[in-house]
Amino acid sequence: MMPDQFLVIVEGKNDTRQLRRVLPDNVAIATTFGIPNSERLERIRKAAKDRVVVILTDQDAAGRRIRRSIRELFPDAINIYTKAGYNGVEHTPLEYLEQRFRRIGILVEGPVQYDKGWE
Numbered sequence: 001m002m003p004d005q006f007l008v009i010v011e012g013k014n015d016t017r018q019l020r021r022v023l024p025d026n027v028a029i030a031t032t033f034g035i036p037n038s039e040r041l042e043r044i045r046k047a048a049k050d051r052v053v054v055i056l057t058d059q060d061a062a063g064r065r066i067r068r069s070i071r072e073l074f075p076d077a078i079n080i081y082t083k084a085g086y087n088g089v090e091h092t093p094l095e096y097l098e099q100r101f102r103r104i105g106i107l108v109e110g111p112v113q114y115d116k117g118w119e
Contacts, residue, residue, distance in 0.1 A: 004026040004028070006051055007028045007044075007047060008054045009029075009032065009054065011033070011063060012031060012032075012034070013031060014089075018097070019089075021094055022094050022107070023107070030047050032066050032069075032070070036069055054078045054079075054106070055078070059084040080100045
């Protein structure tokens, strides 16, 4: 499967920035901007098209609620979890994210050159 066949769904823009440091540009990322309303869910549904949906939300109550909403829309979605101690997706170490994305087949080749970005 090619990276452009995936849509990764996260909560916020800082989560997106963190993932952009690991994922190639051709991997689509959708942001819920908090708990998504029906309009936002429809936009995410359209963005998904025929892609494989991957859900990556925080381990807090809001993240679990968002994950439930997204799973209702995409029951076959792949779920990736951060460790609770990482304090959310935006603070999850890049190496940990890389391992998770390799495990599901988004990252398949060679070492990742991390973009030091906005740190």
